[in-house]
Amino acid sequence: MPDPNIRVAVSDDDEALGELDRATWSTLHEVMPPAQPPYRPFFDEEHRPEDHLVAEVAGEVVGYIRLVRPTPLVSNAHVRQIRGLAVAGTARGQGVGRALLRGACAEARRQGATRITLRVLGHNTPARSLYAAEGFAVEGVLPGEFHLAGRYVDDVLMGRGLTTY
Structure with missing residues (x-):
């Protein structure tokens, strides 16, 4: 697979991103x-196109990452938070997630951020490994925060600085 093209989403990506989001639900x-029909639009007032980077390969959307300010407070305007990352099954293990993460870090720096954070479920070993490989460190754990598929799952808080990378 060729390297993905990472770009800012546009409103025309709504349908493809909605389909990707539903296909990757787990x-x-x-x-x-999981979402049920009738499906809501992917983009809305809280999830704007400009808050997403899209990965494309040969003109096909194969992934996205959502990057937002964690709060509207001036005191943490220097922080960006990843609030969603999805990669199509056919594109997994081929560097798409890594390219999206690197793109999000570059975009956060472009926006003036000096720090980036995320939350990941404790049992999501592939994602946690990717984040760690890209410089994210565990900064906190909320034990048993969620009950999913019959078991309690930790909510893991991770972050990294953006001044050196």
Whole structure:
């Protein structure tokens, strides 16, 4: 697979991103139940196109990452938070997630951020390994925060600085 093209999402990506989001749903990374028809638009007032980077290969959307300010407070305007990452099954293990993470870090720096954070479910070993490989460290754990598929799962808080990378 060729290297993915990482770009800012546009409103025309709504349908493809909605389909990708539904196709990649799993209790490995999702705390909400799966979406049911009729499906809501992917983009709305809280999830704007400009808050997403999209990975494309040969013109096909194969992934996205959502990057937002964690709060509207001026006191943490220097922080960006990843609030969603999805990679199509056919593109997994081929560097798409890594490219999206690197793109998000670059975009956060471009926006003036000096720190980036995320939350990941404790049992999501592939994601945690990727984040660690890209410089994210565990900064906190909320033990048993979620009950998914019959078991309690930790909510792991990770972060990294953006001044050196």
